[in-house]
Amino acid sequence: MSATLARRMFGLLEPICLVTFFADECNDELAALGHPTYWDGYFASRAAPLGRVPAEVVHAAFYSFADGEAARHIPSAWEKISPEASVAARERGSAASVRRILGDELAGSPGLARAADLITKAALSAPIAGRMMYAGMRTLEVPGDPVARLWHSATTLREHRGDGHIAALLGASIGGTEAHVISALAAGIYPAESFGRIHHLPKKRLAAVMDGLRERGLIDAEGRFTDAGRETQQRVEALTDELAAPPYDALTPAELDELIADLEPITAKLVAAGSQ
Secondary structure (H helix, E strand, C coil), X not given: CCHHHHHHHHXXXXXXXXXXXXXXXXXXXXXXXXXXXXXXXXXXXXXXXXXXXXXXXXXXXXXXXCCCCHHHCCCHHHCCCCHHHHHHXXXXXXXXXXXXXXXXXXXXXHHHHHHHHHHHHHHCCCCCCCCHHHHHHHCCCCCCCHHHHHHHHHHHHHHHHHHHHHHHHHHCCCCHHHHHHXXXXXXXXXCHXXXXXXXXXXXXXXXXXXXXXXXXXXXXXXXXXXXXXXXXXXXXHHHHHHHHCHHHHHCCHHHHHHXXXXXXXXXXXXXXXXXX
């Protein structure tokens, strides 16, 4: 499958995955378990497929969080709530969000069930070597319910893509906080330090990151992309798309066409709702 089609699939699947972070049901399920904050639930449920690993492993696998952020939540998030309970709550809440946003007719449609089957076929097909988060998702049982299966397999592919994105960032010597700066600038957010994923970090830490990017010629004195910075960002994204392509090799051209046609109305409804 081409990188272009991998990018197309990312656009179709990402709104399905985003309900986990934007809609209320997942957070409500995790809070009901006893996770006191959004981030406790986030770290516990997303890291859960890895098992009871230490914070250092979660930090490495997630890559983009600043030093010490994982350790605020792991392993304390699992002291009273098992990883298995957290990941099950994430699935329940996320599937409930998708079902609510889509409505009964679309959620129960043959097209959604077929899309879930095809996405699962792709999600279970790729090699796991070098893909830590994807490998963790592959250890989980695939849900029987079509809506839950659609979310689960889309999220499995999201983690596969994320693992490849980390490899692309490492190849370009872009660290986790630097990656957020670059993503913010690519999205038109200025100053990049105002981006929601990093604005809370100590000003001295952010200043050091910006200075490092300036020294490498990736941003200018005002904190905007240089030509080299924009080229680096585009090169990372292109390699991410290329590395995300292998799962879709499991689908025939006819299956891919069917999958895209079935996903388009699902994605459109989720996008219209902001995945929340």
